[in-house]
Amino acid sequence: MLRQVWSHPSFPAGVLAVLALVFALSVNPGLLSTGSMIGWSTSQLGLWTAVLGQTLALMGRGIDLSVGAGVSLVNVAAIALFEAGWPLGGTIAAMLILGLLIGAANGVLIGWLRLNPLLATFATSFVLLGLALQIRSAPGGMAPMAAVMFMNGATWGIPNAMLVFVLVLLLWGLVARSAFWLRLRATGADPVRAWNSGLPTAGIKVMSYVMAGVFTALSGLFVTFCVGAGDPLFAQPYTLLTIAGAVIGGVSLAGGTGSGYGAVLGAVFVGLTSDIALGIGVSPFWQQLIVGCVLLAGLAVVVRSGRWLKAKSDRAVIRPTAEAGESAA
Amino acid sequence: MMALARRHPLSRIPHAGSLGMILLLLVAGRLVNPSFLSAMNLWAVLSISALLAVASAGQTLVIISGNQGIDLSVGAIMTLTALMVSGMAGSSNEAVPLTLAVVLTLGALIGLANGIGVRFLALYPLVVTLGVSFVIEGLALVYAQSQPPQMPGPLIESIGIGRFLGIPWLVLIGAVVTVLMTLLLRFTRYGRQLYLVGSNIRAAQMAGVPVTRVVLITYSASGLLAAVAGVLLYGYVASANLSIGAPYTMMAIAATVIGGTALSGGSGSFIGTVLGAVIFSLISNLLIMLGLGPALRYAISGLVLIFVLFATSRDAA
Numbered sequence A: 001m002l003r004q005v006w007s008h009p010s011f012p013a014g015v016l017a018v019l020a021l022v023f024a025l026s027v028n029p030g031l032l033s034t035g036s037m038i039g040w041s042t043s044q045l046g047l048w049t050a051v052l053g054q055t056l057a058l059m060g061r062g063i064d065l066s067v068g069a070g071v072s073l074v075n076v077a078a079i080a081l082f083e084a085g086w087p088l089g090g091t092i093a094a095m096l097i098l099g100l101l102i103g104a105a106n107g108v109l110i111g112w113l114r115l116n117p118l119l120a121t122f123a124t125s126f127v128l129l130g131l132a133l134q135i136r137s138a139p140g141g142m143a144p145m146a147a148v149m150f151m152n153g154a155t156w157g158i159p160n161a162m163l164v165f166v167l168v169l170l171l172w173g174l175v176a177r178s179a180f181w182l183r184l185r186a187t188g189a190d191p192v193r194a195w196n197s198g199l200p201t202a203g204i205k206v207m208s209y210v211m212a213g214v215f216t217a218l219s220g221l222f223v224t225f226c227v228g229a230g231d232p233l234f235a236q237p238y239t240l241l242t243i244a245g246a247v248i249g250g251v252s253l254a255g256g257t258g259s260g261y262g263a264v265l266g267a268v269f270v271g272l273t274s275d276i277a278l279g280i281g282v283s284p285f286w287q288q289l290i291v292g293c294v295l296l297a298g299l300a301v302v303v304r305s306g307r308w309l310k311a312k313s314d315r316a317v318i319r320p321t322a323e324a325g326e327s328a329a
Numbered sequence B: 001m002m003a004l005a006r007r008h009p010l011s012r013i014p015h016a017g018s019l020g021m022i023l024l025l026l027v028a029g030r031l032v033n034p035s036f037l038s039a040m041n042l043w044a045v046l047s048i049s050a051l052l053a054v055a056s057a058g059q060t061l062v063i064i065s066g067n068q069g070i071d072l073s074v075g076a077i078m079t080l081t082a083l084m085v086s087g088m089a090g091s092s093n094e095a096v097p098l099t100l101a102v103v104l105t106l107g108a109l110i111g112l113a114n115g116i117g118v119r120f121l122a123l124y125p126l127v128v129t130l131g132v133s134f135v136i137e138g139l140a141l142v143y144a145q146s147q148p149p150q151m152p153g154p155l156i157e158s159i160g161i162g163r164f165l166g167i168p169w170l171v172l173i174g175a176v177v178t179v180l181m182t183l184l185l186r187f188t189r190y191g192r193q194l195y196l197v198g199s200n201i202r203a204a205q206m207a208g209v210p211v212t213r214v215v216l217i218t219y220s221a222s223g224l225l226a227a228v229a230g231v232l233l234y235g236y237v238a239s240a241n242l243s244i245g246a247p248y249t250m251m252a253i254a255a256t257v258i259g260g261t262a263l264s265g266g267s268g269s270f271i272g273t274v275l276g277a278v279i280f281s282l283i284s285n286l287l288i289m290l291g292l293g294p295a296l297r298y299a300i301s302g303l304v305l306i307f308v309l310f311a312t313s314r315d316a317a
Helices: A002-006 A009-025 A034-059 A067-083 A088-112 A117-135 A145-152 A162-179 A179-189 A192-195 A199-229 A238-249 A260-279 A284-317 A322-328 B002-007 B018-032 B039-064 B073-088 B097-117 B125-144 B153-163 B167-189 B191-198 B200-207 B211-237 B245-258 B271-287 B294-312
Strands: none
Touching: A009 A238, A009 A260, A009 A284, A009 B073, A034 A067, A034 A179, A034 A199, A034 A238, A034 A260, A067 A088, A067 A117, A067 A199, A067 A238, A088 A117, A088 A199, A088 A238, A088 B073, A117 B294, A145 A162, A145 A199, A145 A322, A162 A179, A162 A199, A162 A260, A179 A192, A179 A199, A192 B125, A192 B271, A238 A284, A238 B125, A238 B271, A260 A284, A284 B018, A284 B125, B018 B271, B018 B294, B039 B073, B039 B191, B039 B211, B039 B245, B073 B097, B073 B125, B073 B245, B097 B125, B097 B211, B153 B167, B153 B211, B167 B191, B167 B211, B167 B271, B191 B211, B200 B211, B245 B271, B245 B294, B271 B294
């Protein structure tokens, strides 16, 4: 039982996130006050949601470099619709469809047209960034006040943004329990064997990006309601931060291993590092260097320790896996 | 697809796909605007291509080295280098040699750090170089804070925009790098070992190839070449800022892959990468000539890039 806990791929991320949280609390005890939790969760909600999309892409041995541009596009498009007088529900529905379309475009390029995921999503990120800049070239606009007030509010002392994220996690729970998730993991772990076992691997890859598009759309909507305005460049850092968060969270770049919850823990850790750097009072100019060093160390520690723990548990169970040989190389 | 292509008579010409794409872009440019084929515009395109080709040189080595080799720190190194040259050399020529020595050494050391992470810590190259690029961006911010960027001195500036015998210095430097890289890949022991490591690292190790040395040299060379590209970029733009190099990371990867170097490693040539860089520069020049704003330029270059990738490099499986 204990072994199952510490050999879980997201165990190192959990430890790191708890350590970071304890450290953050020790430098800034006010972090748990409702006001500062609202500020903290509204600034991170978009990243936490976007990392789930990145996890779907990575799980099928892909990657999504268009996350940042996609979230930005949803953000400015939603603001544009609000300005055109669309109601809240209609806009949310339209943005979810936009997210599906973004994901479908990536999925078709990668799954059916067999372009390399790294380059295909890089190319689509250009298209999405261009569209976002076309809709709005500078920050501005206004989301409906009621929705913004709700997202920046709290219920019984718990920030609404966190409650909304619980719903996102429930949605993720549906994904992670589905037969599709199992097929996607099989495809990511070994596409050839998965295909030989009769799985439609191309279609599964397409589907994984389509679902990633839903999380991109949700992330874009959350950014819209948390920030209250549209900015074509606000979410650009999400692309690399979601990759860092997912990898720290135990999602393997080689596909097939990891979990969405781990990826979220990784993203929480990524977000906490900059909060801590601010909390210990370093100048903002040094902040990025410190965050960079912590992220580099986090990435190295998690990947190394994850492999070490896995090798340990593999030895304990005595399972002849091809993976062990590959990771040793 | 390769098997089909081999039977086609055009495929005997090396890089037929890239050359055809360049011809297509030149014809399209001529139709859009007659001055597209003017000597001035073509030199401008070649200068930008040379800059991108130098930035892609290290990337080409790393991608050939295989085992998921990729260098995401190229752009960050270019930014840091541009800021440091700006801060250390100032607008005089005296400090330039020392500055160049410092930044090129630093670039190689950063590359070495990447190589150590890849080889000794056995981390994914994407993870190591991404993490290292976070750190370098932080360093660049701290450095820019202590040494505000200045205008380049006459020497650096003439490298960036000056000409020698009517040919831009950037193009000459790009040509020298192309010749050196081709010699390095084709005729040196390191070059042959690099392809072996890229195609099958375990077989290479069994055959006695010093794998560790090859990997470390490859990543160090990538850092060094990124630093060279950073100096050239600073001369060309004539100013430095914190995001000056960032776009070059992915552009270098795209140019390399369009040029026929497989992301799976073990194959590819630098001439291909140069042609990939020319294609990339022609596309953006053509879109500027069309008088499009930056937003539509991004969108259309993304669509064209998808088309080019589709035509030149689809995954085998």
